[in-house]
Amino acid sequence: MYSSVFSASILGMEIRGVQVEADVSNGLPSFVMVGYASTQVKEAQDRVKTALKNVGISLPPKRMIVNLAPADLRKEGAGFDLPVAIAILAAMGIVPEEALKGLIVVGEVGLDGTINPVSGVLPVAIYGQEQGFTRCMVPWENIREGGMLTGIQMVGVRNLTDVLHYFQDTEKYLAELPKKEADAKETSEEWEYPLDFSEIHGQPGAKRAAEIAVSGFHNLLLVGPPGAGKSMTAKRIPTILPPLTEEEKLEVTKIYSIAGLLSGRRPVMGRRPYRAPHHTVSPQALAGGGKNPKPGEITLAHRGVLFLDEMPEFSRKSLEILRQPLEDKEIILARVNGTYTFPANVLLVAAMNPCPCGYFPDRTRCACQMREVNRYMGKISRPLLDRIDLCVEVSEVSYRELSAGEPEESSAQIRARVLQVHRRQQERFAGSSLRFNGDMQPSDIEKYCQVTREGKELLERMYAAMHLSARAYHRILKVSRTIADMAGEEQVNGSHIREALGYRLTEG
Ligand SMILES: [Zn+2]
Known part of the structure; x- marks a missing residue:
């Protein structure tokens, strides 16, 4: 008997439909898996066989073939386990063929029959919705990722027993699903952030530049001696960022879904991301890496902030990688099996000392030679500096400023102004793909x-x-x-x- 289950493969940020076909026929008992599958996908046969046995379903001594189509598309990951299991169950006549209509399935199967979470559930569900599927069966932990979607019903399963229950009485199973969708909608704008701009004394220049940067999404470089407040300023930028629009939330959540960084507790990205990779970060981790590339830091910062503290300490290669995405707002990765494009529209915030010791041009403390100072600044290439919109000096706060005790503006006050400018831009760019002046x-x-x-x-x-x-x-x-x-x-x-x-x- 033949059956077919619909699933999907993730290539970079792109989703491609995959048909998982199973055929059970008389013949020498065997289990073969074909269709350009990676080793991890091929292991599905062992996991699925064992898992089925552990929930009391033993495979008949027959010839079984599982095919993943289209054949020219490479399939990666453990997300095919569940569609493979269901295809076999359908080919054995345990799952009715008509119940598979309009259903798209992803999930990893553990040896005991548990369905383990996988990455990329949200983009798969979006793809399913676009393709006219009505239900998306996913691991229980991933169900809330689809909470923002209204055109497709998410069906969470904890184990193979749940899967069997679903197919025995679909309506009953759906009726008993907890209303997960409802609470996934509360993607909290409200949050506790322990920092506030009011804690920074003085530094009107740095604060003004930070506000301009955030208001229009322009790249910012803070230069100054250690301890002057560069990182202090940078770390408070999240407190004044405008909220994500619904469309942007979906965009950012999709990235985090593919990167496998969502959890049951955080199924939706409700805020603009803020990424601060250490200067030892590898170029791959920054840009995105792997044979089937996963999003790198620059993509994880999409629609949010990428903060590079001690910028000259980053490797030249890492810094140079930023040039193209800072211009194009997306990053293109070439791999042997194809080219992958990831979104990378970030607000770059960088901080650096003016010289190796950090105190140039204060000659009472800095003994660096001009040659050293120039070499230090030269670590950041001209083309990269060209992409920095706002460069501001952060000098040490005088004792008078520090002790004056004048109340400083709070993040909430600054953010109120940022929101106003954000609204002006939304009106200006309505109907276009632009969101900020920086775009x-x-x-x-x-x-x-x-x-x-x-x-x-x-x-x-x-x-x-x-x-x-x-x-x-x-x-x-x-x-x-x-x-x-x-x-x-x-x-x-x-x-x-x-x-x-x-x-x-x-x-x-
Ligand atoms: Zn120095």
Whole structure:
């Protein structure tokens, strides 16, 4: 008897449908698995056979063939165990064929029949919904990942016994499912974060730059001596980020689902991600790695912040990897079996000391030679620095500032302003794929950045005087647009541009 169960394979961020077919016929007892499967997928036959036996179903001494189609698509991961098990059960006549209609299945089967969680459930469910499937059978732990979807019913199973119950009486099984969907919707915007901007005394320049960066999604570099408050500022940036839109939540959750970083307790990414990889991070971990690549740090930071503390300490190779995604907002990984594209629209926040000892240009403490200072700064390549929109010096806080005891602005106060600017951008970019001023391409800049005559003249003068590249010129305009938005002004004027220019790293 022949049967077929629908499942899916994950290739990078892409989902491809896979048909798991089983055929049980008379002949020499055997179990064969075909269809371009990786070793891990092939092991499904052993896991499934043992698991079935442990729930009391022994396979008949017959010839069994399991085929995974299409044959030219490589299948990875343990997520095919469950569809293989169900296909066999259907081929044996235990599961009725018509119950498989409209059903898409993923899940790993343990030897005792437990269904273990797998990565990538959300994108599979989205794929199923798009393809017109009505139900998605997944491991119990993964059920809440699909909570945001309304067009497909998630069916959670804990073990093979659950699977059998589902097929014996589907309606009863569904009626008894706890209402998981409802609570998955409460993707808490409310959260406890132990840090607040009010704890930073002084540093008006750094705070202003951080607010501009967050408001328009512009890259930020903080330069200053150790202990001046660079990381303190960077670590408080999550407290002023605007919320994710529903669409962005789905986008970010999809990435975390594929990376296997969701859990029953956190089934949905409700906030913008904040990733702070250590400087020893490998280029692969930053960009995404593996034969069937998984998202790297830059993709995990998509729609959120990627913080690189002590930027010059990162390997040259790691830093250079950032160049292309910082420009294109996505990262392309070439592998022998194909090219993979991962989203990578991040707000880069970087921090660095101005020299090896950290105290340049304070000559009372810094004895570094100019050559050393230049070499230290030179660890970050010109093209990478070109992609930094805002560079700000964070100097040590004076005793007077520290002891003045003046109340500092809280994160909530700053965030209220950020939200206002966020709304302005949402209105401006309604109907386009742009979300922040930082997303604008040169053609968009022409459309959305109306500059006053005075502003144009200033730009023209500075373009020559500062030897700006075309890229730098566009980035200055984007930052100016955000500064104008923060001031509530429609046109970009000279003062907005002057401030933006002040954050630009000068040549040399
Ligand atoms: Zn020094």
